Amino acid sequence: MRPAESLATQRPLAAASELKGIGLAIFAMACFGAMDALSKLLVSHYPVPLILWLRHLVALPLALLILGPATLRTGWRSGRPSLQIGRAALLVTEIGIVFLCFRALPLADVHAVLAVTPLIVTALSVPLLGERVGWRRWTAVAVGFLGVLVIVRPGLTVVHPASLLAVLAAAMYALYNVLTRMAGSIDPPHTSFLWQSVVAAVLLSLVGPWFWLPLEPVHWLQLVALAGLGATGHYCLVRALAHAPAVVIQPFSYSMLVWAVLFGYLVFGDFPDAWTIGGALVVVAAGCYAAWREHVRSRSSALAVDARGEGSR
Numbered sequence: 001m002r003p004a005e006s007l008a009t010q011r012p013l014a015a016a017s018e019l020k021g022i023g024l025a026i027f028a029m030a031c032f033g034a035m036d037a038l039s040k041l042l043v044s045h046y047p048v049p050l051i052l053w054l055r056h057l058v059a060l061p062l063a064l065l066i067l068g069p070a071t072l073r074t075g076w077r078s079g080r081p082s083l084q085i086g087r088a089a090l091l092v093t094e095i096g097i098v099f100l101c102f103r104a105l106p107l108a109d110v111h112a113v114l115a116v117t118p119l120i121v122t123a124l125s126v127p128l129l130g131e132r133v134g135w136r137r138w139t140a141v142a143v144g145f146l147g148v149l150v151i152v153r154p155g156l157t158v159v160h161p162a163s164l165l166a167v168l169a170a171a172m173y174a175l176y177n178v179l180t181r182m183a184g185s186i187d188p189p190h191t192s193f194l195w196q197s198v199v200a201a202v203l204l205s206l207v208g209p210w211f212w213l214p215l216e217p218v219h220w221l222q223l224v225a226l227a228g229l230g231a232t233g234h235y236c237l238v239r240a241l242a243h244a245p246a247v248v249i250q251p252f253s254y255s256m257l258v259w260a261v262l263f264g265y266l267v268f269g270d271f272p273d274a275w276t277i278g279g280a281l282v283v284v285a286a287g288c289y290a291a292w293r294e295h296v297r298s299r300s301s302a303l304a305v306d307a308r309g310e311g312s313r
Contacts, residue, residue: 021244033259053208
């Protein structure tokens with residue numbers, strides 16, 4: 001096959017693979033949206049620590065099943081156990097705060113604020129990871145935070161405390177993502193996943209039983225469905241990243257906002273106001289631009305390395 005023919009054949013295959021990745025990412029966000037709707041239903045009837053504990057207990061066997069016996073035998077070997085424990089504790093706390101927000105605010109309002117997380121990751125990557133961020137991405141971060149101010153509207157209305165908790169949750173989840181990157185340079189992904197699943201279940205087992213209330217049968221079914229949706233969503237997201245680069249997938253993670261609006265309206269009759277929609281659009285646009293600039297920077301760095309390699313031959 002001639003080079004031109006080879007390229008002509010590869011391009012449609014690459015495009016088809018990326019489309020499959022995008023479809024899996026959107027389906028993963030739908031799973032997460034349904035999961036959050038179930039979480040909101042459950043925390044309206046039971047204490048947050050109890051639902052958080054039971055959710056992780058039900059999800060733990062699914063996580064161990066996904067990893068498989070061979071991985072479990074070697075997955076415990078971590079180069080930084082303290083980092084893995086810190087990651088898990090941070091994630092559990094962040095999810096608990098999000099559950100508290102679900103009690104007080106519509107799903108779409110919470111996720112409109114949480115959409116700023118990738119921009120906070122960009123800001124934190126400078127002091128914690130030593131990455132360089134240019135003025136364009138710093139501008140995107142600033143614009144994204146302006147979008148959050150539009151959503152929260154300080155000074156125009158009385159700021160709901162849950163809105164501030166949502167901002168705190170976004171910052172905590174961003175820090176969790178940065179710690180995950182740090183762990184990724186030390187341990188393989190399956191090790192991080194194993195430690196996260198087990199440590200979260202253990203930590204919550206120290207708290208959850210103190211809030212015990214008997215669950216109705218229908219709520220047990222919702223809890224199992226919640227865990228299943230979470231496992232399915234995470235698996236689809238991993239598969240999506242196997243089919244397409246992260247820079248292609250990341251913008252479609254913002255489809256979570258669409259699912260939050262849809263499930264919030266269908267299940268709870270909530271619909272975001274114009275301020276929330278406008279602020280969310282600003283945050284999403286800033287996040288997509290920052291992701292694109294990161295892709296441009298990475299590609300330029302790779303081309304520079306290739307050029308140096310060619311010059312040294």
